[in-house]
Amino acid sequence: MIEIAAGLALCLLALSLAAAVVRGLSTASAFVYGASALLCLVLAIVGIWMLVTQAAEAEMRIPVGLPWLGAHLRLDALSAVFLTLLGVGGAAASIYAIGYGQHEHEPHRVLPFYPGFLGAMTLVLLAADAFTFLLSWEIMSLLSWALVLTNHRADETRSAGYLYLVMAGFGTMVLLLAFGLMAGAEGGYDFAAMREVERSPLLAALVLALMMVGAGSKAGLLPLHVWLPAAHPAAPSHVSALMSGVMTKVALYGFIRVVFDLLGPVEWWMSVPVIVTGAMTAVMGILFANVDSDSKRVLAYSTIENIGVIFVALGLALAFRSNGMEALAALALMAGLIHAMNHMLFKSLLFMAAGAVLNATGRRDLDGLGGLIHRMPKTAVLALIGVTAIAALPPLNGFVSEWLLFQAVLQSPKLSQPGLQFLVPAAGGLLALAAALAAACFVRFYGVIFLGRPRTDAAREAVETDRWSLTAMGGLAGLCIMAGVLPGGLIDLVAPATEMLLAARLPAQANNDWFTLVPVAEVRSSYSGFLVLLFIAISGGASAWLVHRFASRKLRRAPAWDCGFPNADPVTQYGAGSFAQPIRRVMALMLDANETVVMPPPGDMTPARHTIRTKDLAWSRIYVPLIAAINTAATRLNALQFLTIRRYLSLVFGALILLLTGLAIWN
Amino acid sequence: MQGYAFDIAHMLAGSLVLVSFMMIYQDRIYALLNTFALQAALLALAVAWQAYTQNAPHLYATAAIALIFKAMIVPWALHRVVARMGIQRTVETVTGVVPTMLAGMGLVALSILLMLQLTEAAENALAREDLAFALSVILLGLLMMVTRRNAVTQVVGFMSLENGLILAAAGAQGMPLVVEISVAFSVLIAMIVIGVFLFRIRERFDSVDIEQLDAFRGEKR
Structure with a gap:
């Protein structure tokens, strides 16, 4: 199995080179995608096969890389879960891209990097030593950076690319430190050697903190998220789908691999920062999504929210595990893994829908769209499934994972630390807030784009997207429904991963009556997506039948109610700003929102202006001072460049004396 | 015999440090060159004594190299350079002699403290003392490079630093000749390169004050 997986990764990397060669051909993009x-698809099948047959872990060593280390690869249940995720997400994005590629203006800017990006992510999932892991991680970062810069002529894209490059480099450096700490003095960079090392709690905490920074910066954890809403939307839509849907999950994989597998047991208090950061990330991410008016940026902010939710789940799993409650830890970890899987499904779907809209209208600003349900009915239906799933409404898949997570939150009184007993319900409250805000956010997203009347000519003349794109979105929507209605199968599929990491798993769900989910048998809380679907189908069908049976069949057309002011201008509709206003006003403090109204004096004919500005506090409070400090330090140190030879010698001499003195004292 | 050998080696190494101090308070370039020649001669003696006590004939070669190159050729060449270029005969210092001397004493204290601590495991007392003295000479050479403005005096500082290195190398028993020869040659080459540079600097700026170079680097301070 592992040979096939490694071979697939290499094939993808080789495909990148091939794409660089054949990029001039007209059929190149269809071939590459x-x-x-x-x-x-084969990758997904490998992952699923590995999970279904519960095959033993396989390892292999390729004699490349560092001479004494080589490249270790390993395929176990955790890798298989994420390989499945990567395979499905990658396949959907690639199929979508076949259609997308037909009207790509400069395919050579995307094609040579795209398969390699997928291949590098595969290698990250397979790596079993720090060197291979970091190398693949860095290739993944660099190739995705190149993909972000596809549309490099826009200033916005260039600055986003620069920010992304800086943050990615910083993240990799922190990961390097984390692995260095874990390898210890003997330098065992092999994962197998890292598992054996005994670590002091302080060291383990340090590694955990470094992993939160290193993997969190790639996943979009607060306050390292600033690059994400800039970089993800800047890429072509299928790449955005991959970055948001899959690459953030690869970052999560890195975190889970280190913290749950390599690091060994950790103290309970180490779960606190994970839970707190996760909950804050979830709330802040979705708040920003609620006030942003760019369709793809809304989705990127929502990715931040979902990453926060998953981190809360991981933190809960850590808390339960440190208390010796492996079964509950498995429940929390399962919620995190399932949510990661679900998020890949619906976020990819939504990015693709946003991409289809972007293609049809050329616009990303919500206030330039509207009424697209008439022009792009199929996309509209598929996007509706996506927003229902992401808003965590039953019977779709988003509800399942959030429900599982809340089941884990509700078990928090069993924890023995009073601190956690208070903290976890509070975090649960924040998660509930985030879930509600997510629903609000996607009502706005869907309503402004697809409902109402078109606000611009571009939206008025949009045409339905191509068949390939619809196929990809349809497949993802189908999986969203499947995972929501029959969640037991997905849970049983992922269960070997929790068994491997925690030596515990949820009870098998496949044979429950009515496809019911019973995660914790003794509590008897259960949920059946199938029954909900059945109920919706029966009640909806019955009402439809009743209405059609007894109501008049005559079609009537009447003007829409317009508050008594018959104004036909579509701008008078409820827009993105109108939807955002209540939340923006209530949360003005956290969003640093600012409204200014300029009223012209009487007699002046200029229109009144209402300007709204929201700012990311993380940017203005952390990054701006940080950048200023770096600039100041650089300006000060600049003088060092113009010293005399004698002063340079003095510097060297002084440093030498300082070190020698330090050595004398230290000894 | 053993104690006797130790005493003489100790005295020679110690006098190297002493001469380093002498070099710090010279205020004439010719006097400085003579003092440097004295240090090199002392180094040759010290190395020869090591060769005798360690019964290592190849160290005689090192001693001869030190005597011929460093005690004769290099000072003579520098004398000629100074004479031909008409360099100012006084040594231009950055700070006064007294603070420099005090700093030098601090450096000697530091190196003795450090070396005696670090080499506690070593059984050979001679090697330990030798290393401490050698480090002192090296640091004093660096100190001289840092506190002098004139390029010639910097060259002397650098050569004196090399003396310290060779002293350390001779004290460590069983150093192969190849290493010593390469050290000696590197010193010679450094000497040639620096000498060439001196002429070049002089041709351009009519001075060998290295501060003059700064304006020429194309960047304003």
Whole structure:
């Protein structure tokens, strides 16, 4: 199995080189995307096969890389879960891209990097030593950076790319430190050696903190998220789908691999920062999504929210594990893993829908769209499934994972530390807030884009997207429904991963009556997506039948109620800003929101202006001072460049004396 | 015999440090060059004594190299350079002699403290003392480079630093000749390179004050 997986990764990397060669051909993009889709499908099959057969872990060593280390690869249940995720997400994005590629203006800017990006992510999931892991991680970062810069002529894209490059470099450096600490003095960079090392609690805490910074900066954890809403939307839509849906999950994989597998047991208090950061990330992410008016940026902010939710789940799993409650830890970890899987499904779907809209209208600003349900009915239906799933409404898949997470939150009184007993319900409250805000956010997202009347000519003349794109979105929507209605299968599929990490798993769900989910048998809380679907189908069908049976069949058309002011201008509709206003006003403090109204004096004919500005506090409070400090330090140190030879010698001499003195004292 | 050998080696190494101090308070360039020649001669003696006590004939070669190159050729060449270029005969210092001397004493104290601590495991008392003295000479050479403005005096400081290195190398028993020769040659080459540079600097700026170079680097301070 592992040979196949490694071979697929290499094939994807080789496909990148091939794409660089054949990029001039007219069929190049269909060939590259088609081959990527096939390889990704095989990858997903490998992952699922590994999980279904519960095959033993496989390792292999390739004699490349550091001479004494080589490249260790390993395929176990955790890798298989994420390989499945990567395979499905990659295949969907590639199929979508076949259609997208037909009207790509400069395919050579995307094609050579796209398969390699997928291949590098595969290698990250397979790596079993720090060197291979970091190398693949860095390749993944660099190739995605190149993809972000596809549309490099826009200033916005260039600054986003620069920010992303800086943050990615910083993240990798922190990961390097984390692995260095874990390897210890003997330098065992092999994961197998890292598992054996005994660590002091302080060291373990330090590694955990470094992992939160290193993996969190890639996943979009507060306050390291600033690059994400800039970089993810700047890429072409299928790449945005991959970055948001899959690459953030690869970052999560890195965190889970280190913290749950390599690090060994950790103290209970180490779960606190994970839970707190996760909950804050969830709330802040979705708040920003609620007030932003760019369709793809809204989705990127919502990715931040979902990452926060998953981190809360991981923190809960840590808390339960440190208390010796492996079964509950498995429940929390399962919630996190399932949510990661679900988020890949619906976020990819939504990015693709946003991409289809962008293609059809050329616009990303919500206030330039509207009424697209008439022009793009199929996309509209698929996007509706996506927003229902992401808003965590039953019977779709988003509800399942959030429900599982809340089941874990409700078990918090069993924890023995009073601090956690207070903290976890509070975090649960924040999660509930985030879930409600997510629903509000996606009502706004869907309503402004697809409902109402078109606000611009571009929206008025949009045409339905191509068949390939619809196929990809349809597949993802189908999986969203499947995972929501029959969640037991997905849970049983992922269970070997929790068994491997925690030596505990949820009870098998496949044979429950009515496809019911019973995560914790003794509590008897259960949920059946199938029954909910059945109920919705029966009640909805019955009402429809009743209405059609007894109501008049005659079609009537009447003007929409317009508050008594018959104004036909579509701008008078409820827009993105109107939807955001209540939340923006209530949360003005956290969003640093600022409204200014300029009224012209009487007699002046200029229109009144209402300007709204929201700012990311993380940016203005952390990054701006940080950048200023770096600039100041650089300006000060600049003088060092113009010293005399004698002063340089003095510097060297002084440093030498300082070190020698330090040595004398230290001894 | 053993104690006797130790005493003489100790005295020679100690006098190297002493001569380093002498170099710090010279205020004439010719006097400085003579003092440097004295240090090199002392180094040759010290190395020869090591060769005799360690019964290592190849160290005689090192001693001869030190005597011929460092005690004769280099001072003579520098004398000629100074004479031909008409360099100012006084040594231009950055700070006064007294603070420099005090700093030098501090450096000697530091190196003795450090070396005696670090080499506690070593059984050979001679090697330990030798290393401490050698480090002192090296640091004093650096100190001289840092506190002098004139390029010639910097060259002397650098050569004196090399003396310290060779002293350390001779004290450590069983150093192969190849290493010593390469050290000696590197010193010679450094000497040639620096000498060439001196002429070049002089041709351009009519001075060998290295502060003059700064304006020429194309960047304003």
